[in-house]
Amino acid sequence: MGVATTEQTRAGGRYGLSYALEALTAALADAGLVKSDIQGLYAMLDQWPQTGPSDPGNFRHTNWAAQLGIPIRWYTIPANSGFGSGVAAILDAAAAIGAGYIDTAAIVVGQSAATPGSDRTAPWTSAELEFNEWTGTYTAAQFALAARRHMHEHGTTIEQLALVAATIRNYGHLNPDAVMHGRGPYTVDDILAAPIAADPLTRLMCAQTNNGGGAMVLTTLERARDLRAPVVAVLGGADQFSYPAYAAPPLLGPSGGGAWSRQWVTDGFAMAGVTHDDLDVVELYDGFASWIVMQWEMLGFCGPGDGGPFVESGVMALDGRYPTCTDGGCLSFSHMGVPALLRPIEAVRQLRGEIADACPDWRSGVHTHQPGQCRQVRDAEVALAVSMGPPTGGGQFVVLALN
């Protein structure tokens, strides 16, 4: 496996394809592979440069074959969270490689849609639908509706949501690659004192959108063992979708994070052969702090409705049981507007012990493991990463482990 991220930034001026190619080149180098090794491709851009934003060229395998100068032998259409470029793509690539259709796959993402200075988060989720558009609904407001209902049903507090945001943003404060590097540290009161976006959510509980790229290259275990990078294996995972997000209202169900069965989570952990207790680091999708509370419940880390007390117990911090969103997450590292590759890439870096932070000798891989200085989880061997888009319910998770 090889991974890479480009600069993540609020600035414009580059094509998404430019970020994607830079990331792909770096991920291939990280793995010790070359582009002609790639057989399967999973790609998401905000646009293909010469065709414009409404043309499907960015999702067209023929365009990619021509641009990369290689034949493409496995290309599943963009679907699921991250338009097929996130954990869904990892699961599909692992399935295709495991079944023998292909030997090596690349997942690439490049986004340049963030408007410098814009207040808006992922404007493309403001569904231009006849029953929605007149209401002024948009991403943060839909998450706010789910958050308030969760507070009502389960007693979740605004301070618990603020603690989520502060914890994640404080990782980003330490990450030299984060868009929000050095902006902290934040207290719960700092998060609460920020202006309201859509109540009860303050702006510091919501991610902005950024420009940048990321890539991951996957191959067979046998081949990976001959490559330079430490071997990280895909142990298993699962995928479930339940409702058309943003078109239908976000409703909480019995689990607190969506109305549908959690059997998919049980099945995915069983497939991976691990339990929650085996996990050392967890990369959730923190587009909004309230969604993290619900993901703990959805993924079975705590009981339905118990996400608030669970986060309040401090599990997400470096010295907590499940260090979470350890690069600063969507809130502080970067958010491309979709749950794309950044969460699993951080999981891989944690497992390899390749974290950049404020430790004096991090460049030599030496970490103090002191909260407030360090982001590297001690002896991380098993990680969970997710792509979870909708405000309630649905997404994918994958379990990754040092092999």
Added chain:
Amino acid sequence: MSDEHTASAPGDEFWSLRPRPRPTPFTEPFWQATSEGRLVVQRCGACRNWRWPPQLACPECLSEVGDWVDTAGTGTVYSYSVVHRGVDRTRFPRRYVLAIVELDEGIHLLTNLVGCDPSDISIGSRVRVAFRHLDEDHTVYPFTLIDA
């Protein structure tokens, strides 16, 4: 527009600026009804299940037989949010109340709450539809509190 005014009834203004619904032939009966002051929802002709948003077939029994049936236009607040940083300041008031209303028929609508002080809104508050005209041809369906 003073802060005092927007704080008392945020969002119940500037309706003519809002984006117009663009009905399809499939959804035209819904918008015809709103223009007549009726709130209608699809109901399965086979199993009588109410469904929203509109769908070609019933998710319970997959029957494509369905009717647009009048609702009572009343319900309760499932959740709400006072939006401070809205999606488009050229088309929406500075602040407005986005809400999910659970109709008495059991389905949930994304809507706005208007004509009320946000501090009077609670989850579970009783509401009724309060149609607003964007122009002669377009009528939308925010809700307002039923006075206790």
